[in-house]
Amino acid sequence: MSFKELKLHPALLENCKELGYETATPIQAKAIPVAISGKDLLGIAKTGSGKTASFVLPILNQLLKDYAGEPSRQPKVLVLTPTRELAMQVTDVFKSLSQNLTRSIKSMAVYGGVSINPQMKAMYGVDILIATPGRLLDLQQSKAVDLYKVETLVLDEADKMLNLGFQKEMEQILDLLPKRRQNMLFSATLSKELEGLNNIVLSNPIVIEIADQKGKEEEELINMSGYFVSDDRKGPLLRHIIRKQEMKQVLVFASSGVKADKVAGKLFKNGIDAASIHGKKSQSARSNALRDFKSGELRVLVATDLISRGIDIDNLPYVINYELPRSPKDFVHRVGRTGRADAEGMAISFVTREETHHFKVILKKMKRYVDMIDSETLDFKP
């Protein structure tokens, strides 16, 4: 479907063209008309499906129609994300689609891990606020922002936003919002958390599910392989694979921040350019590592599951599970970083003998089969 058929403002059509968006993706074709109608919406679509623009475009379209009003600290749109990186990524989409509009629309991201003062100052005149929950509450408590005028609430990666970790903060935020508002929830999977809190956040939502059909196509684009390997041989195996397969850009997942640092440090010592990214790193280190990795400057990024949510990396060719995640859902998010936007990707998992059963459970959930390679048969120096 063309964007023109979606009845978007001509300036937005121009910006889509500028970004190379020729036709609307399935989630955009379905979600944009619902969003424009003002109804609540639950969109089930994976990152990579174009889901961000499916809420960004109708939101900008609506703001262009509204009376701009005096600049204030009262955003009309609030987008909540579980990670700082996702908040920045969503803000980039808002900013690139807000170029040269008939009135200027200000979007900004606020998140923790960086100084709060510049965010307080920059808040003046904000139309669209993209936030992680903790920092948003801090700003609200310091009266830097007033959420009373929010007309549209978006929860990106909604299943994560509504799970236990964020529950208290989410309840506080929902209490600060006007009761009459439009709600849009987006999630890669329809999970229990969503079903439960659905009733609190959404009223009579239109449910749009793209995941199944798109998921299949995407899965076909992800080639999977696995190695049986003992813990002490994982490091040498990782280096062997990266060198042998001449991998230029590879995202490696580890189970903890400490482990991610260790793996990255060992690679670096062995002449393979690598950095780590996890919740204990400073925000500037996180941002720099992700920027360098996305641009192709950094060869290996070793991450915890923090990064597996929502992050869009153009044509990422390789994901390696240095350690398996506990939940199959995290596995899906991890391997979903590759094999996107019609480009093939490879997801490689390191499995210890003790984890054989766990890996089988994960694969069963994904309805996939993987031929395992025994790393003992490979010739590399431990």
Ligand code: AMP
């Ligand atoms: P998302 O699922 O929102 O993370 O988007 C994934 C990628 O698809 C981003 O790099 C977008 O720039 C791109 N994208 C979004 N919509 C379109 C479209 N209609 N045509 C082409 N690319 C798009």
